[in-house]
Amino acid sequence: MDPIELAAYLASAGPICDRCLGRRFAGLGSGLGNAERGRSLRAAAGVPTSPESKCWVCDGVFARVAEWAEEAAELVADREFATFLFGVHLSPRQEAVEEFLDERFPSPWSEPFKRDVNRELGKAFERTLAEQGRAATVDFARPDVQFTVDLETGGIALTVAPVFFYGRYRKLVRGIPQTHWPCRSCRGRGCASCGGTGKLYPTSVEELVLPAFLSATGGTGGHLHGAGREDIDARMLGRGRPFVVEVKEPRVRTIDLEAVAREVNGAAAGRVEVLDLRPGAPDLVAQVKEEHADKRYRARVELGEPVTEEALARALEALVGEIEQRTPVRVRHRRADLVRRRRVLEASGRLLSPTEAEVEVLCQGGLYMKELISGDEGATQPNLASLLGVPAKVVELDVLNVLDGS
Numbered sequence: 001m002d003p004i005e006l007a008a009y010l011a012s013a014g015p016i017c018d019r020c021l022g023r024r025f026a027g028l029g030s031g032l033g034n035a036e037r038g039r040s041l042r043a044a045a046g047v048p049t050s051p052e053s054k055c056w057v058c059d060g061v062f063a064r065v066a067e068w069a070e071e072a073a074e075l076v077a078d079r080e081f082a083t084f085l086f087g088v089h090l091s092p093r094q095e096a097v098e099e100f101l102d103e104r105f106p107s108p109w110s111e112p113f114k115r116d117v118n119r120e121l122g123k124a125f126e127r128t129l130a131e132q133g134r135a136a137t138v139d140f141a142r143p144d145v146q147f148t149v150d151l152e153t154g155g156i157a158l159t160v161a162p163v164f165f166y167g168r169y170r171k172l173v174r175g176i177p178q179t180h181w182p183c184r185s186c187r188g189r190g191c192a193s194c195g196g197t198g199k200l201y202p203t204s205v206e207e208l209v210l211p212a213f214l215s216a217t218g219g220t221g222g223h224l225h226g227a228g229r230e231d232i233d234a235r236m237l238g239r240g241r242p243f244v245v246e247v248k249e250p251r252v253r254t255i256d257l258e259a260v261a262r263e264v265n266g267a268a269a270g271r272v273e274v275l276d277l278r279p280g281a282p283d284l285v286a287q288v289k290e291e292h293a294d295k296r297y298r299a300r301v302e303l304g305e306p307v308t309e310e311a312l313a314r315a316l317e318a319l320v321g322e323i324e325q326r327t328p329v330r331v332r333h334r335r336a337d338l339v340r341r342r343r344v345l346e347a348s349g350r351l352l353s354p355t356e357a358e359v360e361v362l363c364q365g366g367l368y369m370k371e372l373i374s375g376d377e378g379a380t381q382p383n384l385a386s387l388l389g390v391p392a393k394v395v396e397l398d399v400l401n402v403l404d405g406s
């Protein structure tokens with residue numbers, strides 16, 4: 001059907017406004033808005049004008065756009081954002097009207113009602129911001145703030161995207177987990193055995209790092225995502241371990257990261273230190289979590305029987321190469337039980353006494369160090385204990401460096 005004929009046919013169904021008429025022909029010609037396009041089609045088809053308030057298609061929704069835009073601007077009055085997006089929920093009636101139009105007046109040039117409303121909301125929002133001396137641009141993929149207008153109730157809801165920061169942490173003392181562990185007896189509610197804290201350990205790297213980020217951003221909560229984790233009783237030294245902090249519902253997205261680092265390092269008082277803080281994107285979480293960087297460890301090892309320096313040196317030499325490691329007994333209840341192949345790249349050490357050694361190992365990420373030393377009931381092969389022919393056990397462990405190249 002010819003567009004003008006179709007326009008006349010559509011207008012015969014009931015009073016329709018210029019915008020709703022024009023929207024059915026949105027794909028025709030560029031540079032025109034739907035309302036202008038509708039006006040010229042109406043003139044060409046000789047159809048009388050009809051006001052928006054009488055339009056059976058939009059039912060006057062577009063007249064409320066400016067109001068919603070102002071409400072949206074108010075919702076984010078005290079929030080920093082650079083990008084936004086609008087979305088709408090149609091009422092059941094509007095859904096039915098759309099379906100009816102597509103069935104009865106099919107047009108190859110039509111654009112969805114939703115998209116028209118979203119675009120008008122976005123334009124009105126940009127105008128409102130400009131009046132207030134603010135600016136933001138629409139972002140379909142990853143907006144800082146997202147508004148959802150419910151066309152049935154007239155309500156508007158705000159969703160604020162989290163903000164991400166990259167950094168590295170050093171853990172200078174033992175006994176601090178990376179993230180908090182709920183108490184085993186009460187599962188976090190608080191009981192006598194945890195002194196009412198609900199926690200298994202008094203603090204964690206996350207709990208020492210997060211507060212400064214929350215106060216700087218005004219966020220409501222957050223997480224520390226580490227690039228792997230060291231054992232609770234192991235220190236994390238050298239250049240530290242990469243992490244990403246995710247802050248939920250931030251009011252401020254651009255923060256003084258040097259001040260945050262000073263605050264964390266001051267409050268954590270020699271227990272934890274952060275460095276290399278910088279802004280990050282959401283992809284960073286997956287990136288950091290999937291990274292399997294080489295690691296350098298230092299372990300103090302207790303030996304079941306006296307050994308000689310020569311025997312230790314030979315055993316360490318034999319440890320270099322491929323290791324087959326089944327998931328350690330101690331973590332098998334929460335990690336998949338499988339056999340990993342990882343390489344020990346370097347191993348060296350010295351005796352502190354005939355039954356105590358200090359060893360340094362450089363290995364691929366994902367190798368469990370304590371089990372490399374003890375053998376874990378044979379689940380790690382080869383291992384230092386079997387190569388030495390005496391029981392061996394890590395009593396102190398430090399990650400000297402995470403060699404991720406950044």
Ligand SMILES: [Zn+2]
Nearest residue numbers: 017020055058
């Ligand atoms: Zn209309």
Ligand SMILES: [Zn+2]
Nearest residue numbers: 183186191194
């Ligand atoms: Zn408890």
